[in-house]
Amino acid sequence: MNPPIKDWRGKRVWIVGASSGIGHALADLLDTLGARVCVSARNQQSLNAFVANRPNAFAIALDVTQPGALALAFDQLTVHEHIDLIVYCAGHYTAMRAQDFDLEDARKHFDINYLGVLNLLDACLPKMTSCGKGHFSVVSSVAGYSGLPKSLAYGPTKAALIHLAEVLYLDLHPLGIGVSVINPGFVQTPLTAQNTFHMPALLTPEQAAREIVDGYRKGEFEIHFPKRFSRFLKLLRLLPYSIYFTLIGKLTGL
Ligand SMILES: NC(=O)c1ccc[n+]([C@@H]2O[C@H](COP(=O)([O-])OP(=O)(O)OC[C@H]3O[C@@H](n4cnc5c(N)ncnc54)[C@H](OP(=O)(O)O)[C@@H]3O)[C@@H](O)[C@H]2O)c1
Numbered sequence: 001m002n003p004p005i006k007d008w009r010g011k012r013v014w015i016v017g018a019s020s021g022i023g024h025a026l027a028d029l030l031d032t033l034g035a036r037v038c039v040s041a042r043n044q045q046s047l048n049a050f051v052a053n054r055p056n057a058f059a060i061a062l063d064v065t066q067p068g069a070l071a072l073a074f075d076q077l078t079v080h081e082h083i084d085l086i087v088y089c090a091g092h093y094t095a096m097r098a099q100d101f102d103l104e105d106a107r108k109h110f111d112i113n114y115l116g117v118l119n120l121l122d123a124c125l126p127k128m129t130s131c132g133k134g135h136f137s138v139v140s141s142v143a144g145y146s147g148l149p150k151s152l153a154y155g156p157t158k159a160a161l162i163h164l165a166e167v168l169y170l171d172l173h174p175l176g177i178g179v180s181v182i183n184p185g186f187v188q189t190p191l192t193a194q195n196t197f198h199m200p201a202l203l204t205p206e207q208a209a210r211e212i213v214d215g216y217r218k219g220e221f222e223i224h225f226p227k228r229f230s231r232f233l234k235l236l237r238l239l240p241y242s243i244y245f246t247l248i249g250k251l252t253g254l
Pocket of ligand 1: 016018021022040041042043112183187189192
């Protein structure tokens with residue numbers, strides 16, 4: 001569905017949200033495979049540590065809620081050459097139920113998980129569409145497939161991202177631009193460290209990074225993993241709501 005990316009040597013990759021977790025592991029793997037990776041996030045110290053021993057890597061610290069910062073970084077990165085792959089991996093998650101609704105934190109989810117992507121698109125779409133090059137990839141989640149308990153603030157932002165990627169694909173694929181959405185199951189990162197419940201089919205960030213690179217190699221639009229978990233959730237969303245809600249309640253005990 002996308003031009004497969006098999007040879008990473010010399011490829012220019014920008015990962016936004018790469019100071020820890022999945023983004024950091026993906027940056028590390030792509031650097032090892034020969035890509036020239038730019039890492040972005042707020043934590044300058046972590047970004048500096050990443051580039052310290054990697055001569056081809058580059059860091060730009062920024063906050064995705066500041067549109068100007070993303071525009072400035074994109075312009076800086078594309079002065080001489082286009083970027084082959086942009087990955088939006090920044091994310092925020094707090095378990096939230098209706099009984100504990102917190103508007104400020106719900107807005108924070110929206111600002112980082114969704115509006116940040118729009119800020120990035122605003123920065124990079126004009127140049128990408130005019131030269132018809134590159135690949136835009138966004139990290140959503142299997143939590144975006146359908147409603148899950150404790151996902152009141154997080155889930156809707158991830159559902160919106162999946163929808164956004166589908167529409168982007170329709171518009172950008174004919175122009176020769178790759179678009180993909182990455183839907184991980186549970187991955188052991190600072191983001192999920194707060195979870196007190198059992199996380200089924202839990203992966204390490206390094207395993208997640210390998211799954212993502214495999215998805216790019218196959219040219220997939222949706223890169224979802226681990227398959228034993230993501231396929232099960234895909235199946236659940238096909239059920240009538242009456243059965244879906246009962247099953248989710250039984251499976252999660254919530
Ligand atoms: N872990 C999972 O089980 C799982 C499952 C499905 C999807 N995901 C998604 O995977 C992505 C990566 O999450 P992760 O699990 O690897 O968690 P993580 O280690 O907490 O990574 C989140 C990244 O987002 C960055 N970030 C957060 N707010 C930002 C902001 N305002 N500006 C710039 N960067 C910001 C963080 O960097 P700074 O704090 O340095 O800014 C960090 O690099 C997220 O989109 C998450 O929703 C994770």
